[in-house]
Amino acid sequence: MFEKEMAQLRELYRQGLYQPEFYSRRIPGEGCFADYEAFTKIPFMYKGEIRGTTAYERTTAKKDEVYGIFSSSGTTGNKTYYVYSKKDKQVHEEFVKSFYTELGIRPDDLGGVFAPVDTGVMAHTMMWQYTTMGAGYVNCPEPSPENMIDVVSTLPVTVIATRPNVVCTIAANPEFVEKAQKSSVKKMLMGGGFLSSERRKLIERIWGADCYNMFGMSEMFGPMAGECRQKDGQHYLEQYLMIEVIDPETKKPVKEGEIGIAVYTTLWDKGFPLLRYWTDDLMVIDRSPCKCGSRHPRLRYKGRMADCMQIEGKYVFPEELENCLMKHGFYFDYEARQEQDGIRVRIEKEPDQEVPLQMQQEIKDIFQLDTTIEFVAPRQLGYRGHGPRFITAALGRMDGSE
Numbered sequence: 001m002f003e004k005e006m007a008q009l010r011e012l013y014r015q016g017l018y019q020p021e022f023y024s025r026r027i028p029g030e031g032c033f034a035d036y037e038a039f040t041k042i043p044f045m046y047k048g049e050i051r052g053t054t055a056y057e058r059t060t061a062k063k064d065e066v067y068g069i070f071s072s073s074g075t076t077g078n079k080t081y082y083v084y085s086k087k088d089k090q091v092h093e094e095f096v097k098s099f100y101t102e103l104g105i106r107p108d109d110l111g112g113v114f115a116p117v118d119t120g121v122m123a124h125t126m127m128w129q130y131t132t133m134g135a136g137y138v139n140c141p142e143p144s145p146e147n148m149i150d151v152v153s154t155l156p157v158t159v160i161a162t163r164p165n166v167v168c169t170i171a172a173n174p175e176f177v178e179k180a181q182k183s184s185v186k187k188m189l190m191g192g193g194f195l196s197s198e199r200r201k202l203i204e205r206i207w208g209a210d211c212y213n214m215f216g217m218s219e220m221f222g223p224m225a226g227e228c229r230q231k232d233g234q235h236y237l238e239q240y241l242m243i244e245v246i247d248p249e250t251k252k253p254v255k256e257g258e259i260g261i262a263v264y265t266t267l268w269d270k271g272f273p274l275l276r277y278w279t280d281d282l283m284v285i286d287r288s289p290c291k292c293g294s295r296h297p298r299l300r301y302k303g304r305m306a307d308c309m310q311i312e313g314k315y316v317f318p319e320e321l322e323n324c325l326m327k328h329g330f331y332f333d334y335e336a337r338q339e340q341d342g343i344r345v346r347i348e349k350e351p352d353q354e355v356p357l358q359m360q361q362e363i364k365d366i367f368q369l370d371t372t373i374e375f376v377a378p379r380q381l382g383y384r385g386h387g388p389r390f391i392t393a394a395l396g397r398m399d400g401s402e
């Protein structure tokens, strides 16, 4: 298991990639990479430890090898900065070319980046992905419904990169939907959260475009995994990224094809190397052949541990609730709290929107516990497109990535 990866890691060790104390304190010697069994003795790396160090305490990149310094989005406190090396930029380009050649992104495309441009890496990697494909791009750093429609009505934007909830905000305005459909937008590249099947249908319907699910994280870059035209799991380049899928209870690898926590190890001389990085992402790895012909494995991201409920030994994900709500025309925000006496679900709705009895029953069926449903006005829940949708008092937030 992971024999090739262990050989790559031994080589990186010999090159001195893990010399900074941040790494060396967890690796007593090269023997840690002798085989996978030895590798599993290396303690997991948690977000909290990263926050306790500066960007330059986690890198061996020399000053002339630095491409830039970027950060997490900072939604959960102070920003964490990461050194991105020129090599990281090259590796990013390899990922991008692998995913977007398949999706047909070309030099004559004009990409839209509907995300705030700050030190956060997300918007930057979205820009790099277009330039890597030789395409042009335009930024829409405040993607309100009005601003998005203005950009696509006045410019020949063909592809949009953003978070899934951002492009849905035009759904309630028929005039905006008509303009979106008349625009030249043909493809949507979604990142920064899960994409439920019903949300994908909604986006494809209101924008008249094909919607693809991409996956990334600030600690590496985006996209680090991406859907092909089959829209059935996200391929990743396993020669650069090793993903262990770990049982959160036993901390041992799950059986092939089972769900667990993704633990990432990067396999190149990365500016900020990840070594058994525990991210809180729940996923399944699929190594079966894909209809697209790609030999790369696929990951299926299910959501975050901090954003799911465990009810009678079973995981319940926001995606299930979202699929139900969207199917019944509830496109705004929602949340669910696990409380002492059951589940409290809060859903945003328009004042005159009717609530189907069928939907209420389906929500109760999802949680299988006493479920109270409340409705509030749009934009009351304060969800910023990134925080947890499910709040579980007992579990609390595990130390996940941003």
Ligand SMILES: [Zn+2]
Binding pocket: 228, 229, 230, 235, 290, 291, 292, 293, 294
């Ligand atoms: Zn495929």
